[in-house]
Amino acid sequence: MYVAKFICILMPCVTVAVFVAGMVGRLRNWNRAGAARIPLFPTPATPWQMWKRILVESLTFGQLCDGNRSLWIGTWAFHLFLFMVLIGHTMLITDLNTLWKNLGFEYGRADRIGAAIGGTAGLVLLVAAIYLLTRRLSSARVREISSLEDYVSIALILAVVISGDLMRFSSYFDTAPVREFFPGLVGLQITAIPHNRFLLIHLFFAQVLIMYVPFSKLVHIPGVFYTKSALYRC
């Protein structure tokens, strides 16, 4: 009872505060230090082309396709399905009823489609994350540069993914209480707290992961735009 209250009410406040403060701090450090220009040729001709190239590279991981094909498959699948899952999670908060109606789906059907896509994504993520961990352990050149941080990162991700998959696949999971709780939480109105064990585990690790982002290599998410704009600036 108290654990559930902690994970669902108190911890989110801490998580959001730590995440926002951490990210703001990190971005401020980067911005304060001044832009660099270390062009790596051939550089794009205009700023618009530069951002387009950075966007394409970030979406396709094209450099890995050329430079490290085996990694590319694993990590691109991982990032792509992670992105899909994150988008899908917005349905917890927004429900998107109007959108579904306009697309011609009724509520229950949208839910089942979400379950199918989400379930697939959850499995792909699991396989991809296990691949990344295995690779880190088995490849000498990668193992020698790995430190605790790298293992903690993938372990946290695995914890979130596994608990999410267990939620999805273990027994019938009623999403209704969850759908009631989260919009409430975002709107700062607390309703009945969900008690599903896997959900609580999932929520716990997800929040630890979110808090971990600004202080670890996971901050590469916004970071990559800074580094690449230094290299591709014309």
Place this chain on the structure above:
Amino acid sequence: MGLQSKMLQQAELDKAIEAVKAIRNGPMVLQLYMDICTKCGTCARQCHVSQSDPDCYANPAMRSDRLRRIYNAERSVLKKVLWSVGLVNGNGLTARDLQAWAKDFYSCSGCRRCAKFCPLGIDNSVITRKARSILHSIGLTPRKISKIQQSDDRFGNGEGISPPTAVEIADFLEGELVEQYGVAIKVPIDRKADVLFVTSGGEILSYPETLMGCAAFFHAAGIDWTLSSYAFDAANFGLFTGDDAHMKEKNRRLHEASMNLGVEKLVIGECGHAYRVATQIGGANYWGKDIPYQITSIFVLAAEVIRKKGVKLDSSQNPMAVTYHDPCNYARSTGLTEEPREVLRACAGNFLEMTPNRDYNWCCGAGGGLAVLDGGEGVHGMDSFHKYRMTCTGKKKLEQIDQTGAAYVAAPCFNCKRQIGQLMEYHRREVAVGSVFELVGKAIVFRG
């Protein structure tokens, strides 16, 4: 031998640690490189040294980690906690660590191939240069390299050539040119002209064929040019040692000579890093956007002249199969890939492209000043740096050249030429190595 004999004081170790911690004040890219590396290992996959070095020292991410550990021990809360319970390596730099730094960061040639492939845009050459600047500030730069920089400080060139000697060299080369061509080709020096030509001083001494080819080209194209005894050498070892102050001072010579001689163009010869410093780092960046002269490469100039048919070239004079090596500082750091090929194709009939080429070409293995290192200093696990270059850092380039089946490698950079020439000799290959303008010199036809 070498570095071990220098006893490092605690003050010097502290200086090194402080310099790394100061990254938190900038530059931005270094901060990012400390923060966002995801340890994917792609840089090692694409590094010519990492691919050929059986030891793990040549893994770019691992090398960069040497700085990261110090930087992180003072930064992130999580890392501080983990460090305090011994779960993450922290700072506490020892003299031995720094001696390992000298070997690590002088096994990187700063070729930036890793930056091409890193999905997060991390350029390990920037980290290498930062570490080298720290080493330099505490006197751990390999002696051969710091000696050349000292010569630069004293004489304005790495070879210790005084102005009267420079004039003598110019005279001597004029004599050689008359002998070669039967035409009175001048090598002007310290005269007001349209073009100031500056190239690697070392190459002028050791491989004068290149300058002679350039002089013949200028003469045939009717270009009014000059050398400068004050700015005799375009090479800039401040780039290699990480010494920004020296880099600027050496570049100042080129600027002052250009201003004093009232030239329209400052033309850099066949030297990769010289061209990079002159155009990307120095020039307008140091001396203002309104400098009255243009800075360009002999290749850009020559390609334009060739297009307008300003010289007559007989490519049958160079019948052998020629391949072209892209110096890293041309292909990746200044974007100069097409003009040298234009010039080369115009004077050599049988041109073979190596694979990969242009901005994906492999480093010769001796960039970043490594070409001048021969002895025991700065090398891991081998007797001599020469052997290291021949059997490890140069391995990829050797394979590439073998694959082309060429009889001549045109390498428009003195350090690359030195390295590739030594590679061919060491591995008993019947392949000649030379500059592009040596071939131009052979192909020039003087009208009338």
